[in-house]
Amino acid sequence: MNAPAHPLNRFLAAAKPSATYQVMDRVAARRAAGGTVISLSAGEPDFDTPAHVREAGIAAIRAGHTRYTQVAGLRALREAIAAKFQNENGLPVRWQDTLVASGGKQIIFNALAATLNEGDEVIVPAPYWVSYPEIVQLCGARAVTVPCNAASGFKLSPDRLQAAITPRTRWLILNSPSNPSGAVYSRAELLALAEVLRAHPQVLVLADDIYEHLIFDGAAFFTLAQVEPRLRDRVLTMNGVSKAYAMTGWRIGFGTGPGWLVEAMEKLQGQQTSGASTISQHAALAALTGPQDFIAQSRAVFQRRRDAVVAALNQAPGLQCQVPQGAFYAFASCEGLMGSTTPAGTLLGSDEDVVNALLDEAGVATVHGSAFGLSPYIRLAYALDDASLHAACQSIQAFCRSLSR
Structure with a gap:
């Protein structure tokens, strides 16, 4: 080339x-x-995509819901997202604390772009989703990868986390269940990581929970802000409808976190893509509030x-x-x-x-x-x-x- x-x-x-x-x-x-x-x-x-979700998208088109929405998303959808975080994850989320974006990837990009400066570091346990280090790179920062091999169940240990943190560490990215390994952090494992993080208040945490509903063998799902409330003021919890509801092409992701961060992410998105597709937002609302079978x-x-x-x-x-x-x-x-x-x-x-x-x-x-x-x-x-x-x-x-x- x-x-x-x-x-x-x-x-x-x-x-x-x-x-x-x-x-x-x-x-x-x-x-x-x-x-x-x-x-x-x-x-x-x-x-x-479930039939009732597809029909909600069609109904939105027929009803003329084809115009811009607020940058952060339809209020009805944000209320449903807040309810999801409250009911499924035990997080005391207000609708104002949520942000809707064009896919989970945009939530991640918004968060990192809004907070990273050149010289900052982001801890990325490996194996990792291919986009994490590249998004960090695009934001001018450096991804610090921490190998987590099969012997560790492909999961980050407290000792390895502690060793990776420096004065320049700005974020830790945690993906559970994991792409590509399928690893899932237990409540005890998250609490052990939280104990390390509590000693480093400069470190924010991005909890990528996009595969939340795909956990097998009857195991329970936990997310970091749920198991350690003392970290909620520096955890961004990201999710979406793509994997749970087979809606990858609808491009709807969402997140919740501290108000200053959500506000910064909304500001960035307002100068970038503005609100997500109105039609897709109506479909996502039907996914979150309709039958869950x-x-x-x-x-x-x-x-x-x-x-x-x-x-x-x-x-x-x-x-x-x-x-x-x-x-x-x-x-x-x-x-x-x-x-x-x-x-x-x-x-x-x-x-x-x-x-x-x-x-x-x-x-x-x-x-x-x-x-x-x-x-x-x-x-x-x-x-x-x-x-x-x-x-x-x-x-x-x-x-x-x-x-x-």
Whole structure:
């Protein structure tokens, strides 16, 4: 690619494109060329948005709700969001303490852009969602990644948190359930982290709870501001409707936190995108206030798929996968494949080599763990129908058996 005639913003120039979307682009190109690919790369439910939510969006269009809303969102939706935080998470939230944005990613971006200055640091436990360090970079700050391996359940420990904090630390990002590992922090684990954070009042916490409703085996969900009320004045709790209600394309995220932060985020959003789509806001209102049976039904399906996919991966020579506690991803170690050669003659020296070979030689799209800050792993999204998942797992097993070691 040729250098631009005019220089880019230096923070943008240093940022990396999303690895997930790069894989999705490769899948689209192969399919356009007539190739067959089973994609386990996209992080979105394969279910349709619930019917009553879709109908609410259609009704909003017919009723003429197609104009701007307030920057922070429709009051009715913000009231429903406040009620959600109160009823489901035990947080004493007023509607004025909430903000609606065009997706959860915008909530995160707003918060970091509103508070970070050059030289600031953000602690990001690895493995992490691919966008966290890049958003930090775009805001002119530095992401301090803390490796959390399989032995720790892919979770940040109090000792590692303490060691990572410096006078420049401005934020800690906590994602539970986690993308990509599916790790879930228990109440006790959050309290242990909170004990460290209480000694460092300069550190804000971003609790990314977007997979809140996708926790398996009957386990309970907890969020940091819930278990340690003394930290509420510096915790931003982020959520949305994309994963719980299969509404990824509707682009509605929301958050709550201290008033000064919500006000700053609203100010930034007012100069950036203004309010989220009015139609999508009406649909999100129907999701939060209408029947909730979809959540339990989809969770049961995802748990069944998890069990099948993890079992299949652990039967593939060279792969090893812990059982994820939540979300809809399997994060499998491919260390046992390193140094192998594929039938096409490709030497596997990294997890990215494995991902490329799986796509090129087995027709299965995954994402390399190094994009999430921990390698050698591959991430597979089991948000796909059972037949496609079964076929993908069979192809992965056959690929692993075909390698020369």
